[in-house]
Amino acid sequence: MTLLDFARGPAMQFAIFIFVFGIVFRLVGVWAMRHKRDLSEPRQPSAWKGGIHGLIQHAWPYKPFRDKLMTDYVIGYVIHLGLLFVIFFYKPHILFFQDIFGFGWPALPNGVITAISIITIGALVIALVKRLTDPVRRLISNFDDYFTWFVTTLPFVTGLATAGNVWWHYETGLAIHLLSVWLLLIYFPFGKLMHAFWFGVSRYTTGSRFARRGGMA
Amino acid sequence: MSDATTTDIPVDLESKRLTVTRPDIRFDKQGELGDDERVQKAMQHFAKDFGYIAANYMEACVHCGACAQACPFYEANPDPKLTPIWKLEPFKQAYKREAGPLSFFYKTLNLKSKVTIEQLEEWQELLYDTCTMCGRCTLVCPMSIDIATLVGMARHGMFHAGLVPHELYTVTEKAEREGSPLGATPKVFADRVEWMEDEHEVDMPLDADKADVLVLMSSIEIQKYPESMAATGKILNQMGKSWTFHTEGYEATNFGMLSGNTQWQKDMTMKIISTAEKIGAELVILPECGHAYQALRWQGANMLGRPLPFKVQHISEFLAEAVESGAIRVNKVDKSVAFHDPCQVSRRGGATPAPRKILEALGVELREPESTGNLNFCCGGGGGVITIHRADSLRYKIMGNKLEQLDATGAEMMVTSCSNCRQNFDDSGEKLHWDKQMNSLLELVAENLVEDTKS
Known part of the structure; x- marks a missing residue:
């Protein structure tokens, strides 16, 4: 078995299993914790609408905070959109998904994906430098923050190297890229990458709680 | 220090703010518990609050630090320790190690260390002196984490560990007794x-x-x-x-x-x-x-x-x-007014429109400060902070920022609807030589009530 066979076979299966099982375990684990019913008289009915509003509202900062946070939000959006486009709109990735789901969708030109990847890596580097140099972020950061950065950045770097065919041996390079993605998937349920789910849960929870009261969150 | 000692301290009825007479003698540890017992008590009571809501908030934090940018305490003193989410570190640590879905890993592999007495003692200041639970941090949090609620929960563990700032403990014990x-x-x-x-x-x-x-x-x-x-x-x-x-x-x-x-x-x-x-x-x-x-x-x-x-x-x-339904009528007040929203009534209570309706009925020219209504900037005295003398210098700095915002409106009269905010304005205003006074909305209505002879 070559390294590529390993990456495409057991490594992939193991990574996807941990990814799916881990996410379900962590989400259900929190959901199963004690729920307390709020017995206060709601100011208005249909708190769920506030939950939906909260999901959208916190996607962009309120006006008084925009000056201070605009750079961080822009960097955040570049990273997230970069991930989205590169994962789902690069031709070889679409072929990979097509194998699994049985259908595909239009791809972006390779040159565009390369440019997006480079920009995303740039944004990730800026985010890391800010984390290391901003006293607030440096204080509140832990291993998870740095390791998450590492496992997110690595597939971009290995992917660019594979697409640019700069490895000494293409197939080994491709295998390394795949393994770097599996590392991301395996780590996903254990660290803050889970914010891909928590952002919705948390925003909805606060939005609906405050819709009962009025006020703002 | 013993309970008996702390309850013996008389409250200060002369000063403009609610507190005790001898803030110089500090009894910031209550009861006779040993250090291990204090930690154990804190953990027991933290655990009581680890329900679904607290859990999903603690899972959701991505350590972006945005909350610091909305906190009046951090704005007054940009020390990273005052970052709102950092104030919850022992609470989060206990959750991850003892209660979260991954606690088995955290505990077995010691990935999160045990909360220590030194940590809890250090965090007393962060959980009590430097948070009014005003909830402004939630506005700015991309995950919308309700940090104020979590601070309220973390205080449960601190109380039972006997680690409450002594002025706050004293007035609380007096209130209970x-x-x-x-x-x-x-x-x-x-x-x-x-x-x-x-x-x-x-x-x-x-x-x-x-x-x-x-x-x-x-x-x-x-x-x-x-x-x-x-x-x-x-x-x-x-x-x-x-x-x-x-x-x-x-x-x-x-x-x-x-x-x-x-x-x-x-x-x-x-x-x-x-x-x-x-x-x-x-x-x-x-x-x-x-x-x-x-x-x-x-x-x-x-x-x-x-x-x-x-x-x-x-x-x-x-x-x-009452003014909307016509149950009472009020005389017009020919003045410009700036209103200070009490955080717990407005942003966290939902009654934000009420004072504005009253001020409209009073016919004043309402001049809203820069950050107002639900986005209001806290006066720095809520959540028990006003009782704690250690917090004074920071509280006065926060009030300095608040007064700047209010003064910038150029309003002739300042009004609020919280007596705790009001005593903070009285106390801090004197300290900062403020040339105005904070007034009560209720008293303003009563002074201008049209008295019907029928009743």
Whole structure:
């Protein structure tokens, strides 16, 4: 078995299993914790609408905070959109998904994906430098923050190297890229990458709680 | 230090702010517990709060640090330690190690270390002195984490570990024992009602057997702003309401909630609920007090374990309805006004429109400060902070920022609807040589009430 066979076979299966099982375990684990019913008289009915509003509202900062946070939000959006486009709109990735789901969708030109990847890596580097140099972020950061950065950045770097065919041996390079993605998937349920789910849960929870009261969150 | 020592410290009735007379002698550890027992107690009570809501908030943090940018304490002193989410570090650490879905890994592999007594002692200042639970951090959090609620929960563990700043502990213990954090015992309350009745020639029913409306006061008002009682009485009499004050349930402040003792919080809330039920009240009116609104309007039913059998309104909500319905009429006030929103009534309470309706009826020219309404900048005195002398320098800096915002409006008159905010403005205003005064919205309405001779 070559390294590529390993990456495409057991490594992939193991990574996807941990990814799916881990996410379900962590989400259900929190959901199963004690729920307390709020017995206060709601100011208005249909708190769920506030939950939906909260999901959208916190996607962009309120006006008084925009000056201070605009750079961080822009960097955040570049990273997230970069991930989205590169994962789902690069031709070889679409072929990979097509194998699994049985259908595909239009791809972006390779040159565009390369440019997006480079920009995303740039944004990730800026985010890391800010984390290391901003006293607030440096204080509140832990291993998870740095390791998450590492496992997110690595597939971009290995992917660019594979697409640019700069490895000494293409197939080994491709295998390394795949393994770097599996590392991301395996780590996903254990660290803050889970914010891909928590952002919705948390925003909805606060939005609906405050819709009962009025006020703002 | 022993409980006995802390309760012996008298409260300071002379100063403009609610506190104790000897802040220089500190008893920031209560009880005779050993260090291990303190940690154990904190963990037990942290665990009680690890439900679904707290858990998903603690899972959601991505350590972006944005919360610092909204915190009045961080703005006054940009020390990274004052970052709101950092104030919860031991609480988060305990959750991840002891309760979260991955706690098995965290504990077995020691990925999260045990919370230590040194940590808890260090965090006393962060959880009590430097957070008013104003909730501004939630506005700015991309995950919308309700940090203020979590700080309130973390205080439960701190209280039971005997790690409450001594001024806050003292006034809380006094409130539990005497019924008031400021010595406004039932007898003192009755005396002051009588005094205000004479002084203002307003009838104020006390201990009526039956009444539709039970009116509460805060000890701050009873002791420092007693005109509030007369103002409330004057308005309710004008409306022809069947109402009463009651010596069995008159005190709206809830220092059990602020300091972190849930049982005491319940005791304080139950006095009000039992009294309201006893007299058959349909409505309980809360005074100009922010956290009292939280304690009864939003947490009261949860303390009782069933929905409240009466309606609860902050006095500003009651007055807004009264002016809107025409139940009272007010004279026009030819002045420009800036309004300071109490965080617990506005942003975290939902009664933000009420004072604006009243001010509109009063015909004032409302000049909103830069960050207002639900986005209001906290005065820095809530959550028990005003009692703590260690917090004074930071509180005055926050107030400096607040006064700048208010002064920038150029308004002639400053108004609020929280007596705790008001005492902070009085105390800090004097310290900062502010040339204005914070006024009560309730008193402004009473002063300008059109008195109908029919009643």
